[in-house]
Every structure is written in structure tokens, then in C-alpha cells.
């Protein structure tokens with residue numbers, strides 16, 4: 001699949017096949033994609049603990065339980081706990097030196113000296129601020145997004161889950177106290193059709209993006225939209241007419257009848 005089609009087919013898949021394990025190799029592909037994502041200063045603060053339902057201990061599985069979306073966690077053959085390790089910032093000077101050596105930064109004869117005497121000292125003065133929530137989370141999000149697109153390219157479905165008990169999960173998995181749990185991501189082979197009811201609603205393009213000044217909508221060219229549609233990036237908007245019947249079928253097939261509306 002081309003990137004445009006992968007983007008078009010990506011949607012949160014809440015119903016996965018509990019009986020079909022996910023190959024560790026496919027999860028590795030997701031992690032490899034996350035690792036290649038961009039990060040300020042090449043710091044690379046994104047980390048993950050991947051829990052496989054078929055091999056993890058019951059204690060570890062129980063520790064992932066969340067009051068919201070708990071049924072999704074119970075169904076999924078794999079749950080990735082993505083977290084951020086702020087200690088990566090402590091090694092930032094070395095990451096910058098590596099970037100320079102790789103030819104990714106600066107130019108001219110004085111670049112090494114300027115890095116040591118100017119750029120690194122600037123970062124040193126704001127190191128603690130750089131460890132706080134902010135830019136690092138953005139970078140981790142980029143990594144998770146790349147992993148997510150890789151999953152869909154491999155025929156998997158995923159759902160990102162925010163969790164109110166990140167601290168408990170961190171402790172349970174033995175993740176160091178200084179780290180911040182970002183979110184869980186369920187991964188499995190979809191039990192729903194790939195459309196999963198259709199492409200989910202989005203705010204109008206012009207309300208989101210400006211050109212040159214705030215409030216001047218970025219012009220949306222129809223021919224670009226047509227091209228992206230032809231390439232599979234825009235697909236039929238939700239809800240497809242048979243979605244409620246599909247949800248009813250999934251609820252029964254996956255024995256979720258006692259889960260009420262499935263919202264929690």
C-alpha cells in the first residue's frame with residue numbers, strides 16, 4: 001500500500017480478533033518505524049513496553065486494566081505501553097555531537113567549536129525545562145504515529161487509549177519513576193471490516209489551517225482533494241449504512257453483550 005492509502009485506511013480499530021496472536025516481527029516493524037521518527041536534538045525519549053497476551057504473566061495483564069476501554073485491553077492480543085524517558089535529555093550533548101558527525105548539522109571549519117562553546121551551553125542552561133512535558137511529547141507522538149501507520153500497512157488494527165491510571169501501570173510494569181506513561185495502544189488483527197463504519201468525521205479544513213496570517217483559511221484546492229481521493233486517502237465518510245448491524249454482530253461474536261454500550 002502507498003502511504004496515502006495507509007493514511008486513508010487508518011482508523012481506530014476497537015474490535016480485534018482475540019484468538020489471533022500478532023507476530024512479534026510485526027510489532028518489531030512498528031517499533032522500528034517509531035525509532036526512526038524525528039525528535040528535537042535527536043534526543044529519542046520515546047520508549048515502550050510491549051505486552052503479548054499469550055506470553056505475559058496474568059499479573060502483568062491485570063496491571064494494564066483501565067476503567068475506561070478496559071474491554072478493548074482484554075480483547076487485544078498485544079498492548080503497547082508507550083512512555084517517555086526524560087533522562088534521555090541528559091545525553092543530549094552527545095546526540096548533538098553525533099548529528100554533527102553525521103553531517104546533519106551546520107557547515108564550515110568552526111562548526112565543532114561552535115557546537116561545544118555555543119550551542120551545547122545554551123541547551124545546558126535549559127536542561128531541566130526540556131525535561132518537562134511539552135516538546136518531548138510531540139516527538140513521541142510522531143514516533144507513535146509512524147508505528148501506527150506501519151501497523152496498518154501490515155494489516156493490523158490499533159486503538160490509542162489514554163489512561164487515567166498511567167502511574168499504576170508504570171509501577172506495575174517496572175518502568176522507572178522518572179518516566180511518564182503517555183498512552184496504551186491495543187494491537188490486533190481487525191475483527192471489523194477495514195472500513196470500520198467509514199472514515200471518521202473531522203473539523204472542516206479551513207477551520208484548522210491558516211495561510212500567512214491567523215484566521216485566513218488555507219485555500220483547499222478541489223483538484224488536490226480529488227487526487228488524494230483517487231489515491232485512497234479519502235474514503236467514504238462514516239457512518240456506512242450497515243455499521244449498526246456490524247456493531248451488533250461484533251458485540252455478539254466477541255461476547256461483549258454484558259459491556260453495556262461499550263463506551264467504557
Ligand SMILES: Cc1cc2nc3c(=O)[nH]c(=O)nc-3n(C[C@H](O)[C@H](O)[C@H](O)COP(=O)(O)O)c2cc1C
Pocket residue numbers: 010011012013014068069159160161162163183200
Ligand atoms: C492519544 C489518543 C488517545 C485516545 N484515547 C482513546 C480512548 O481512551 N478510548 C477510545 O475508545 N479511543 C481513544 N482514542 C481514539 C480516538 O477517539 C479516535 O482517534 C477518534 O475517535 C478518531 O477516530 P479515528 O482514529 O478512527 O480516525 C485516542 C486517540 C488518541 C490519538
